[in-house]
Amino acid sequence: MSGSGIVSGTPDTLRATVGVQVERGSVQEALDAANEAAQRVIDAVREGGVADEDIQTERFSxxxxxxxxxxxxxxxxxxxxxxxxxxxxxxxxDASGSTLDASARAGGDDAVVNGVGFMLEDNAELLRQARERAFEDARQRAEQYAELAGSDLGEVVSIVEDQAPSPQPFFADTMQGRAESAVPIEPGSQDVEVRVTVRWELG
Structure with missing residues (x-):
């Protein structure tokens, strides 16, 4: 029998793409301006508490x-x-709104912020709870079918888990330009779902 378990939790990580997009008359002018603005953005997110291992260049063109x-x-x-x-x-x-605001201000009129979304990286406890619910869901179904078949539920033969992908809620698609105040952030909730297929013997 198959069963599923869903548990909701508050996202603990915000992921975003920040940077600059600069247009100038020559390659050198554009490159110099972009380098200077990008470094200001990097400095701003570092000052906002973002660790170096959480900063990665995604696009340079x-x-x-x-x-x-x-x-x-x-x-x-x-x-x-x-x-x-x-x-x-x-x-x-809690600091994500001010960090995004600081990155946009650091980039000035060339600032780009997009692809903003929330993640649940520390989800071990939620997974444990979802597994319990998924197994119980499968067990209840199996007991009902065993009863309908005039038998008892025997030993577990196998368990196969399928961890369902969890959708990431986005609060914004794109923000370009200079922010006037701290960006309001609402992380909402995010589901962790586990699906499991359990085989029992009929006793």
Whole structure:
């Protein structure tokens, strides 16, 4: 028989992509401006308590920006865009709003914040509870079918667990530009689900 167990908990980690996206007339100008702004963002999230191992470069790119001339429809390079973005994990949820705010302010008008979502990294106790509920769910079903078959439930033959993926609630898709005040954060709740298939003998 199959059973499932679901337990809800409060997320303990916020993950976000922060950084800068800069456009200037030349590659060197764009690169210099992006490097300076990205370092300010890194310094800001570090000051907000984000550990070095929770800061990882996700994207770095240099791309020309083209404009099309009227008439012969030829294109020309109008400037260059440099993007430098980091994935950060904020483990202090209470401080996450001020940390995101600080990163946006540090990036100025070139700031980018996106892909913000919550995670449950320390979910060992919730998994234990979900396993208990999943097994009990399967056992109750098995007992009912055994009774319907005019038999008793015997020994457990096998147990196979399937840990269901938990959806991550997002409170924002994209925030670009300068924040005027601390970003309001609502972590809500997140489910941990375990599915289990248990085989019993019929006694």
């Amino acid at each position: 240099i791309n020309p920006r083209y404009e099309f001339d009227e008439g012969p429809r030829t294109r020309r390079i109008a400037g260059y865009e440099v993007a430098n973005q980091l994935t950060i994990k904020i483990r202090d949820i």
